[in-house]
Amino acid sequence: MYGRRHGLQGLPLRMDDQPKSELSDHDLATHPTVYAADALKDQVALISGGAGGIGRAVAWLFARLGAHVVLAGRDRAKLDLLVGDLTGHGLKASAHAVDVREPEAVAALFDTVWDEHGRLDILVNSAGGQFPQAAIDFSIKGWNAVINTNLNGTWYMMQAAAQRWRARKQAGSIVNIVVVTTHGLYGIAHTIAARSGVIGLSRAVAVEWAPLDIRVNCVAPGLIETRGWEVYSPEARAAYPRANPMMRVGSPWDIAEACAYLSAASGNYITGETLTVDGGGQHWGETWTTGKPAYFGGE
Numbered sequence: 001m002y003g004r005r006h007g008l009q010g011l012p013l014r015m016d017d018q019p020k021s022e023l024s025d026h027d028l029a030t031h032p033t034v035y036a037a038d039a040l041k042d043q044v045a046l047i048s049g050g051a052g053g054i055g056r057a058v059a060w061l062f063a064r065l066g067a068h069v070v071l072a073g074r075d076r077a078k079l080d081l082l083v084g085d086l087t088g089h090g091l092k093a094s095a096h097a098v099d100v101r102e103p104e105a106v107a108a109l110f111d112t113v114w115d116e117h118g119r120l121d122i123l124v125n126s127a128g129g130q131f132p133q134a135a136i137d138f139s140i141k142g143w144n145a146v147i148n149t150n151l152n153g154t155w156y157m158m159q160a161a162a163q164r165w166r167a168r169k170q171a172g173s174i175v176n177i178v179v180v181t182t183h184g185l186y187g188i189a190h191t192i193a194a195r196s197g198v199i200g201l202s203r204a205v206a207v208e209w210a211p212l213d214i215r216v217n218c219v220a221p222g223l224i225e226t227r228g229w230e231v232y233s234p235e236a237r238a239a240y241p242r243a244n245p246m247m248r249v250g251s252p253w254d255i256a257e258a259c260a261y262l263s264a265a266s267g268n269y270i271t272g273e274t275l276t277v278d279g280g281g282q283h284w285g286e287t288w289t290t291g292k293p294a295y296f297g298g299e
């Protein structure tokens with residue numbers, strides 16, 4: 001779950017008694033990693049939602065591993081600031097503004113990437129968003145906004161990449177950022193619907209696209225501390241630590257390293273999978289983004 005009201009990746013949290021997990025650009029530039037510095041050398045990686053919490057961490061890690069990262073998102077100013085930080089550290093990065101909900105804009109983005117770099121090796125779909133609300137109160141506009149971004153936008157990016165890989169006989173890897181759908185996650189039913197669709201879609205096309213040497217996987221974050229956590233009520237945030245047996249939040253870096261695992265040579269024999277990074281939350285508890293109703297034992 002993502003950045004602003006329509007932009008929180010994972011379920012962000014700030015608790016005084018929890019270790020700080022949100023990382024600054026300085027942290028991301030120097031944070032230890034398990035990967036070799038050349039793990040993605042000379043590869044080109046396109047990251048949607050590149051200026052967001054998780055997308056930003058993925059960009060820093062992939063660039064540090066030797067890739068040229070192409071950042072995509074709607075806010076060009078934020079993208080340019082991040083490109084400046086990355087290139088200022090001697091890393092390779094560029095940016096393009098795009099609304100993933102517009103298939104023509106997505107197609108133009110991919111054509112530009114190939115024109116500029118002659119290749120694309122990795123696509124990480126991190127763009128998306130939702131807002132906490134009881135499903136019974138969703139407006140048609142609100143429902144469609146989440147579905148169009150999280151499901152349709154992801155699909156437009158996937159298909160555009162796959163068509164160009166097929167035409168150029170290039171191999172490729174897609175990693176879709178989703179949510180954990182195998183345990184109780186309430187108050188964001190619209191994104192559960194959209195992200196469940198992305199998971200099912202990824203499994204289906206992983207088989208269809210295997211003859212093209214295109215791998216498709218998902219990463220499902222649990223409670224990940226990113227900017228924008230304030231969209232959730234204090235009551236909801238106070239309950240979050242009980243939602244996984246590790247009793248703490250994760251970092252965007254945890255998700256970035258999961259994306260690297262699936263995108264680098266370490267993931268060469270993995271496709272159609274969803275890698276859950278949630279501190280064991282899927283086996284443990286429930287998460288109410290809107291606060292747990294009294295009917296279920298809430299306050």
